[in-house]
Amino acid sequence: MYYSHSYWHSAEKRDSPMRKLALLLANLLIVANGCVISPRRTVGSTGGSGGGNSEFSISANPTSQIITAGGSATYTISISAVNGFTGTVSLSASSSDSNIIASFDNTTIIGGSGSAVLTVSTTAATPASNATITVTATDSSNNVSQNVAVTATIQAAASTAGAMSAAASVATQPGCVNTPAGSTAQRVSFPLSPAKGFTATFSVTSSSSTMDASLGFFALSSSKQPSLSSMINFSPAGIIQVRDGDSFIASAVPYAAGETLQFRLVENLPATTYSLFVTSPDAAEVPLATELQVPPDQRGTTTLGGWGLIVNAPEGATLAVCNLSLQ
Numbered sequence: 007m008y009y010s011h012s013y014w015h016s017a018e019k020r021d022s023p024m025r026k027l028a029l030l031l032a033n034l035l036i037v038a039n040g041c042v043i044s045p046r047r048t049v050g051s052t053g054g055s056g057g058g059n060s061e062f063s064i065s066a067n068p069t070s071q072i073i074t075a076g077g078s079a080t081y082t083i084s085i086s087a088v089n090g091f092t093g094t095v096s097l098s099a100s101s102s103d104s105n106i107i108a109s110f111d112n113t114t115i116i117g118g119s120g121s122a123v124l125t126v127s128t129t130a131a132t133p134a135s136n137a138t139i140t141v142t143a144t145d146s147s148n149n150v151s152q153n154v155a156v157t158a159t160i161q162a163a164a165s166t167a168g169a170m171s172a173a174a175s176v177a178t179q180p181g182c183v184n185t186p187a188g189s190t191a192q193r194v195s196f197p198l199s200p201a202k203g204f205t206a207t208f209s210v211t212s213s214s215s216t217m218d219a220s221l222g223f224f225a226l227s228s229s230k231q232p233s234l235s236s237m238i239n240f241s242p243a244g245i246i247q248v249r250d251g252d253s254f255i256a257s258a259v260p261y262a263a264g265e266t267l268q269f270r271l272v273e274n275l276p277a278t279t280y281s282l283f284v285t286s287p288d289a290a291e292v293p294l295a296t297e298l299q300v301p302p303d304q305r306g307t308t309t310l311g312g313w314g315l316i317v318n319a320p321e322g323a324t325l326a327v328c329n330l331s332l333q
Contacts, residue, residue: 061089065084066081071324093147094147141155189317203274203275204333220234220316223313251301269282275304278300
Protein backbone atom coordinates (compact mmCIF):
# COMPACT_ATOMS: atom_id res chain seq x y z
CA MET A 7 0.00 0.00 0.00
CA TYR A 8 1.29 3.37 -0.86
CA TYR A 9 1.05 6.31 1.58
CA SER A 10 1.63 9.78 0.45
CA HIS A 11 4.17 12.12 2.03
CA SER A 12 1.35 14.13 3.54
CA TYR A 13 0.10 11.04 5.38
CA TRP A 14 3.46 10.39 7.08
CA HIS A 15 3.85 14.04 7.93
CA SER A 16 0.43 14.11 9.61
CA ALA A 17 1.27 10.90 11.52
CA GLU A 18 4.45 12.44 12.94
CA LYS A 19 2.39 15.32 14.18
CA ARG A 20 -0.04 12.94 15.82
CA ASP A 21 2.81 11.03 17.55
CA SER A 22 4.74 14.09 18.76
CA PRO A 23 2.79 14.68 22.02
CA MET A 24 3.08 11.00 22.88
CA ARG A 25 6.84 11.01 22.36
CA LYS A 26 7.22 14.02 24.56
CA LEU A 27 5.19 12.37 27.31
CA ALA A 28 7.28 9.21 27.05
CA LEU A 29 10.53 11.18 27.34
CA LEU A 30 9.22 13.03 30.39
CA LEU A 31 8.26 9.79 32.13
CA ALA A 32 11.67 8.29 31.36
CA ASN A 33 13.46 11.29 32.90
CA LEU A 34 11.35 11.09 36.03
CA LEU A 35 12.20 7.43 36.43
CA ILE A 36 15.92 8.18 36.12
CA VAL A 37 15.75 10.87 38.83
CA ALA A 38 13.67 8.67 41.14
CA ASN A 39 16.11 5.73 40.87
CA GLY A 40 19.36 7.63 40.53
CA CYS A 41 21.85 8.97 43.16
CA VAL A 42 21.24 12.35 44.76
CA ILE A 43 24.51 13.97 45.93
CA SER A 44 24.09 15.71 49.26
CA PRO A 45 25.77 19.05 50.03
CA ARG A 46 28.03 17.38 52.68
CA ARG A 47 31.59 17.19 51.43
CA THR A 48 32.97 13.69 50.84
CA VAL A 49 36.41 12.69 49.79
CA GLY A 50 37.90 9.41 48.72
CA SER A 51 39.86 7.40 51.26
CA THR A 52 43.17 5.69 50.76
CA GLY A 53 43.67 2.17 52.01
CA GLY A 54 40.24 2.19 53.61
CA SER A 55 41.15 4.55 56.49
CA GLY A 56 38.83 7.41 57.21
CA GLY A 57 35.72 5.86 55.73
CA GLY A 58 34.65 8.26 53.00
CA ASN A 59 34.92 11.43 55.07
CA SER A 60 37.78 13.44 56.49
CA GLU A 61 35.95 15.08 59.35
CA PHE A 62 37.33 15.76 62.83
CA SER A 63 37.36 18.50 65.45
CA ILE A 64 40.23 19.89 67.54
CA SER A 65 40.10 21.43 71.03
CA ALA A 66 42.51 22.59 73.76
CA ASN A 67 42.36 22.50 77.56
CA PRO A 68 43.14 24.87 79.11
CA THR A 69 43.13 27.60 76.49
CA SER A 70 45.20 30.05 78.52
CA GLN A 71 48.13 29.75 80.97
CA ILE A 72 50.37 32.08 82.95
CA ILE A 73 54.09 31.25 82.73
CA THR A 74 56.96 32.81 84.62
CA ALA A 75 59.97 33.33 82.36
CA GLY A 76 62.19 30.26 82.66
CA GLY A 77 59.23 27.97 83.27
CA SER A 78 56.81 26.02 81.12
CA ALA A 79 53.14 25.09 80.92
CA THR A 80 51.20 22.25 79.33
CA TYR A 81 47.96 22.10 77.34
CA THR A 82 46.00 19.01 76.30
CA ILE A 83 45.16 18.98 72.59
CA SER A 84 42.27 16.64 71.72
CA ILE A 85 41.15 15.30 68.35
CA SER A 86 37.58 13.98 68.07
CA ALA A 87 36.21 12.01 65.13
CA VAL A 88 33.13 13.24 63.28
CA ASN A 89 30.88 11.05 61.10
CA GLY A 90 32.95 7.92 61.70
CA PHE A 91 36.33 9.37 60.71
CA THR A 92 39.15 6.88 61.42
CA GLY A 93 42.07 8.51 59.64
CA THR A 94 45.45 9.74 60.85
CA VAL A 95 45.99 13.33 61.98
CA SER A 96 49.37 15.08 62.33
CA LEU A 97 49.95 17.91 64.82
CA SER A 98 52.19 20.97 64.51
CA ALA A 99 52.46 24.26 66.41
CA SER A 100 53.68 27.79 65.76
CA SER A 101 54.12 30.70 68.18
CA SER A 102 53.71 34.43 67.74
CA ASP A 103 56.78 34.87 69.99
CA SER A 104 60.07 33.47 68.68
CA ASN A 105 61.38 33.24 72.28
CA ILE A 106 58.83 30.51 73.06
CA ILE A 107 59.30 26.84 72.18
CA ALA A 108 56.21 24.71 71.55
CA SER A 109 56.55 20.91 71.44
CA PHE A 110 54.36 17.79 71.63
CA ASP A 111 54.77 14.48 73.41
CA ASN A 112 53.12 12.90 70.35
CA THR A 113 52.58 14.48 66.93
CA THR A 114 50.46 11.72 65.36
CA ILE A 115 46.88 10.80 66.28
CA ILE A 116 45.88 7.43 64.80
CA GLY A 117 42.36 6.06 64.43
CA GLY A 118 40.50 9.35 64.14
CA SER A 119 40.58 10.46 67.78
CA GLY A 120 43.03 10.88 70.65
CA SER A 121 45.04 13.51 72.49
CA ALA A 122 48.55 14.92 72.86
CA VAL A 123 50.26 17.18 75.39
CA LEU A 124 51.53 20.51 74.11
CA THR A 125 54.39 21.96 76.21
CA VAL A 126 55.14 25.67 75.94
CA SER A 127 58.64 26.42 77.25
CA THR A 128 60.40 29.70 78.02
CA THR A 129 63.84 30.78 79.18
CA ALA A 130 64.81 33.23 81.89
CA ALA A 131 65.48 35.76 79.12
CA THR A 132 62.00 35.48 77.60
CA PRO A 133 60.44 38.95 77.84
CA ALA A 134 57.03 39.57 79.37
CA SER A 135 54.35 39.27 76.69
CA ASN A 136 51.07 37.68 75.68
CA ALA A 137 51.84 34.98 73.12
CA THR A 138 49.50 33.02 70.89
CA ILE A 139 50.38 29.43 69.99
CA THR A 140 48.47 28.05 67.02
CA VAL A 141 48.07 24.27 66.83
CA THR A 142 47.30 22.78 63.42
CA ALA A 143 45.86 19.28 62.94
CA THR A 144 46.23 17.91 59.41
CA ASP A 145 44.80 14.90 57.57
CA SER A 146 47.40 14.92 54.79
CA SER A 147 45.81 12.07 52.82
CA ASN A 148 42.78 14.24 52.15
CA ASN A 149 44.48 17.66 52.42
CA VAL A 150 42.22 18.78 55.29
CA SER A 151 43.34 20.75 58.36
CA GLN A 152 41.84 22.32 61.50
CA ASN A 153 43.33 24.93 63.88
CA VAL A 154 43.00 25.87 67.53
CA ALA A 155 44.81 28.67 69.37
CA VAL A 156 46.01 28.84 72.98
CA THR A 157 47.55 31.78 74.80
CA ALA A 158 50.47 32.09 77.18
CA THR A 159 50.93 35.14 79.40
CA ILE A 160 54.65 35.42 80.09
CA GLN A 161 55.61 37.15 83.31
CA ALA A 162 59.05 38.42 84.31
CA ALA A 163 61.29 35.90 86.03
CA ALA A 164 60.97 35.83 89.81
CA SER A 165 63.78 37.30 91.84
CA THR A 166 65.55 35.10 94.37
CA ALA A 167 65.50 35.91 98.05
CA GLY A 168 69.00 37.31 97.71
CA ALA A 169 67.76 39.78 95.13
CA MET A 170 65.23 41.26 97.53
CA SER A 171 66.14 44.73 98.74
CA ALA A 172 65.92 45.84 102.35
CA ALA A 173 65.89 49.43 103.55
CA ALA A 174 65.15 50.12 107.21
CA SER A 175 61.97 48.12 107.85
CA VAL A 176 60.94 47.68 104.22
CA ALA A 177 61.54 44.66 101.95
CA THR A 178 60.40 44.38 98.36
CA GLN A 179 60.47 41.51 95.91
CA PRO A 180 59.94 42.51 92.29
CA GLY A 181 58.79 39.92 89.78
CA CYS A 182 56.64 36.85 90.35
CA VAL A 183 56.73 33.40 91.86
CA ASN A 184 54.67 31.08 89.69
CA THR A 185 53.74 27.71 91.20
CA PRO A 186 52.23 24.80 89.23
CA ALA A 187 49.80 22.28 90.66
CA GLY A 188 51.39 19.28 92.33
CA SER A 189 54.67 20.94 93.26
CA THR A 190 55.92 21.32 96.81
CA ALA A 191 55.36 24.53 98.76
CA GLN A 192 57.38 27.40 97.29
CA ARG A 193 59.24 29.50 99.83
CA VAL A 194 60.80 32.96 99.53
CA SER A 195 62.82 34.02 102.58
CA PHE A 196 62.70 37.50 104.05
CA PRO A 197 66.04 39.37 104.14
CA LEU A 198 64.85 40.74 107.47
CA SER A 199 62.45 39.51 110.13
CA PRO A 200 59.49 41.70 111.11
CA ALA A 201 59.48 42.00 114.89
CA LYS A 202 56.08 43.20 116.12
CA GLY A 203 53.96 43.14 113.02
CA PHE A 204 53.95 44.11 109.39
CA THR A 205 51.93 45.11 106.36
CA ALA A 206 52.36 43.01 103.22
CA THR A 207 51.08 43.95 99.77
CA PHE A 208 51.14 41.68 96.73
CA SER A 209 49.15 40.65 93.66
CA VAL A 210 47.84 37.18 92.85
CA THR A 211 46.74 35.75 89.48
CA SER A 212 45.21 32.29 89.11
CA SER A 213 45.08 30.38 85.81
CA SER A 214 41.84 28.60 86.79
CA SER A 215 38.58 29.49 88.52
CA THR A 216 38.52 26.11 90.31
CA MET A 217 41.82 26.28 92.16
CA ASP A 218 42.83 24.53 95.35
CA ALA A 219 45.73 26.76 96.35
CA SER A 220 46.96 28.50 99.50
CA LEU A 221 49.48 31.18 100.37
CA GLY A 222 50.76 32.55 103.63
CA PHE A 223 53.90 32.84 105.72
CA PHE A 224 56.50 30.44 107.04
CA ALA A 225 56.68 30.17 110.81
CA LEU A 226 59.01 28.10 112.99
CA SER A 227 57.33 24.87 114.06
CA SER A 228 58.06 22.84 117.19
CA SER A 229 60.75 21.00 115.23
CA LYS A 230 62.37 24.38 114.46
CA GLN A 231 61.81 23.74 110.76
CA PRO A 232 59.76 26.44 109.01
CA SER A 233 56.32 25.31 107.87
CA LEU A 234 53.85 27.10 105.58
CA SER A 235 51.20 28.82 107.66
CA SER A 236 48.43 29.31 105.08
CA MET A 237 46.22 32.38 105.46
CA ILE A 238 44.53 32.80 102.05
CA ASN A 239 42.92 29.97 100.10
CA PHE A 240 41.67 29.97 96.50
CA SER A 241 38.90 27.38 96.79
CA PRO A 242 37.53 25.08 94.04
CA ALA A 243 34.18 26.87 94.41
CA GLY A 244 35.72 30.03 92.94
CA ILE A 245 35.61 31.91 96.27
CA ILE A 246 38.50 33.28 98.32
CA GLN A 247 38.70 31.85 101.82
CA VAL A 248 40.59 33.33 104.77
CA ARG A 249 42.12 31.65 107.80
CA ASP A 250 40.58 32.37 111.19
CA GLY A 251 42.48 30.43 113.80
CA ASP A 252 42.18 26.72 113.12
CA SER A 253 39.99 26.83 110.01
CA PHE A 254 39.21 28.68 106.78
CA ILE A 255 36.04 30.73 106.35
CA ALA A 256 34.51 31.83 103.05
CA SER A 257 34.54 35.47 102.04
CA ALA A 258 32.11 37.16 99.67
CA VAL A 259 34.84 37.81 97.10
CA PRO A 260 35.07 35.54 94.02
CA TYR A 261 38.07 35.07 91.75
CA ALA A 262 38.33 34.24 88.05
CA ALA A 263 40.90 32.67 85.75
CA GLY A 264 43.42 35.23 84.51
CA GLU A 265 42.16 37.94 86.87
CA THR A 266 44.74 39.77 89.01
CA LEU A 267 43.77 40.68 92.57
CA GLN A 268 45.72 43.09 94.78
CA PHE A 269 46.00 42.08 98.46
CA ARG A 270 46.97 44.03 101.59
CA LEU A 271 47.57 42.00 104.74
CA VAL A 272 48.12 43.69 108.12
CA GLU A 273 49.41 41.35 110.83
CA ASN A 274 49.88 42.09 114.53
CA LEU A 275 52.15 39.35 115.86
CA PRO A 276 51.93 40.26 119.58
CA ALA A 277 48.12 40.33 119.42
CA THR A 278 48.04 37.22 117.18
CA THR A 279 45.54 38.89 114.86
CA TYR A 280 45.51 40.06 111.26
CA SER A 281 43.25 41.81 108.75
CA LEU A 282 43.06 41.23 105.03
CA PHE A 283 41.94 43.57 102.23
CA VAL A 284 41.56 43.00 98.48
CA THR A 285 41.23 45.13 95.36
CA SER A 286 39.59 43.61 92.29
CA PRO A 287 40.20 45.02 88.77
CA ASP A 288 38.50 48.40 88.29
CA ALA A 289 37.19 48.36 91.86
CA ALA A 290 37.97 49.94 95.22
CA GLU A 291 39.67 48.08 98.05
CA VAL A 292 37.31 46.11 100.29
CA PRO A 293 37.99 44.14 103.49
CA LEU A 294 37.98 40.37 103.14
CA ALA A 295 37.97 40.07 106.94
CA THR A 296 39.36 41.96 109.91
CA GLU A 297 40.74 41.04 113.33
CA LEU A 298 41.12 37.37 112.46
CA GLN A 299 43.09 35.00 114.65
CA VAL A 300 46.42 34.01 113.13
CA PRO A 301 47.01 30.28 112.51
CA PRO A 302 48.12 28.27 115.55
CA ASP A 303 51.70 27.87 114.30
CA GLN A 304 52.14 31.67 114.27
CA ARG A 305 50.99 32.22 117.83
CA GLY A 306 53.74 33.16 120.23
CA THR A 307 56.28 33.86 117.49
CA THR A 308 57.86 37.26 117.04
CA THR A 309 59.45 36.58 113.66
CA LEU A 310 58.49 34.94 110.39
CA GLY A 311 60.88 33.14 108.07
CA GLY A 312 59.41 34.11 104.71
CA TRP A 313 56.32 33.75 102.59
CA GLY A 314 55.18 30.98 100.29
CA LEU A 315 52.41 29.23 98.38
CA ILE A 316 51.27 25.77 97.34
CA VAL A 317 48.93 24.64 94.54
CA ASN A 318 47.18 21.29 94.92
CA ALA A 319 44.77 21.30 91.95
CA PRO A 320 43.57 21.23 89.23
CA GLU A 321 46.18 19.56 87.07
CA GLY A 322 47.99 22.05 84.86
CA ALA A 323 46.86 25.08 86.89
CA THR A 324 49.25 27.73 88.22
CA LEU A 325 49.13 30.51 90.81
CA ALA A 326 51.35 33.56 90.39
CA VAL A 327 52.21 35.88 93.29
CA CYS A 328 53.92 39.08 92.21
CA ASN A 329 55.59 42.21 93.57
CA LEU A 330 55.46 41.48 97.28
CA SER A 331 56.28 44.42 99.51
CA LEU A 332 56.74 44.12 103.28
CA GLN A 333 56.66 47.03 105.75
